Amino acid sequence: MPTPSKVHRQTMPQEEPALVAVLLSLSRSCRQLMQIKLVEIDVMVGQDQFLDVLTAERGIPVSLLAQRLNVRPSTTSKMADRLVAQGWVLREVDDEDGRRTRLRLTPVGLEVQTEVRRIWEQTDAELASALAGASEQASVTTILAQMSAALDGRLQRLR
Template identity: 45%
Template sequence: MNERPSLVASAAITVQDAEEAGLVTSLLSISKTTRAFLSLLLIEIDLHPGQDQLLHRLVPGQPISVSALAEQLAVRPSTVSKMLDRLIEKQLVNRSSNASDARRTMVMLTPAGEAARGDVRKLWDRLETELGAALPEADRQPLLQALRQIDGLLTAKLRRLR
């Protein structure tokens, strides 16, 4: 029987490595291991990396344009279109033309997509709980604030480059 992946057992960077690593090296390692760990968890709900973020961005009952979704995800519209093709095959989202502008493609969650979105949230919450338990309480908020600041900085720089 397959065992659920454990965050504690999957640490890819040692404490010594982390102390010697710079900010970019640490962020790259965290990004890589988080994505790999999340990939293993997403198998449980039959999703691939990135599909969870896309489903999370869709608000039940509210259509959104592909271009707006791409902007929210900080990827190209063509990337979102490919992701949507796979989610449409699974009947998790519907794609349609905008009623007032046929050139704009809109997407919306199906009932199955809403359920999958809930599964994504539960999976993320499980990972959040495990991560939180591994960190001292006093370190959590300052770390989260620093990560949000870095994310905002990198997102802004990326938008200017695209």
């Protein structure tokens, strides 16, 4: 005999899941998967995005990095402290404005960035294989990018 909850699920029409619930679940699952993969190279979740934005040639101001990561400058500074301690990032005084700090990758940080991007590409390929074809992959990616831009814009106005 089926349990009451199974009977209820069988007789209730299938509802479309709420967009926010799906996005939150997707985000949580993706970050958990990335955490498992990144631990292999001693990178914590969040550090991967930070490293991805930096370059080895010319540093980026902390405020611009915070804007690109959609976090507060204080959060960026704390993350920079950790990555400087690991020898992956250098802090430098801005040549044009001595009050500003620029961050750039060290040679070791560039190697870690390369590994992060390799893991991202591998995971991207794994997730894309779950979709039917190239056109479906492109559509999903485009829609998610549009949603991300919309959310980023709203966050910018609220901060």
